[in-house]
Amino acid sequence: MLKKSVTLLGLLLSFNLFACWNVEGEVAVDGETYKIHQKFIHDKEYSLPMGNFIFSLKIIPGKNKNHEIQYKLVEKKKLNLVVITKGEDEITEKAQKEIFAKGEEGQPNSIITIKITNI
Numbered sequence: 001m002l003k004k005s006v007t008l009l010g011l012l013l014s015f016n017l018f019a020c021w022n023v024e025g026e027v028a029v030d031g032e033t034y035k036i037h038q039k040f041i042h043d044k045e046y047s048l049p050m051g052n053f054i055f056s057l058k059i060i061p062g063k064n065k066n067h068e069i070q071y072k073l074v075e076k077k078k079l080n081l082v083v084i085t086k087g088e089d090e091i092t093e094k095a096q097k098e099i100f101a102k103g104e105e106g107q108p109n110s111i112i113t114i115k116i117t118n119i
Helices: 002-017
Strands: 020-029 032-041 045-050 053-060 066-077 080-092 097-101 110-118
Touching: 020 053, 032 045, 032 053, 066 097, 066 110, 080 097, 080 110
Parallel strands: none
Antiparallel strands: 020 032, 020 110, 045 053, 053 066, 066 080, 097 110
């Protein structure tokens, strides 16, 4: 019984070791604005559907509360996915960051406003 209790407690506590991020912000593209409020686990890519667009985001942990984010925005056009913008940027915990993402050739520019908090 004691072994089961210790094992269960160890499993519950070990899930907290997988750093989680609370991501808040918005993505503005082509005159439309979409809000983000999502829990992320670092080093995992998340794809968020936003109308005709799909926004993918990955947080890579760094040092001294400075982390790297990788993002990609694609548009669904019939059966094809067209890349609007992609890139990476550095972000500081608990500080709001505005990223002005230049669109690929012939694509609109985007504004990504994001804030990450370690939970």
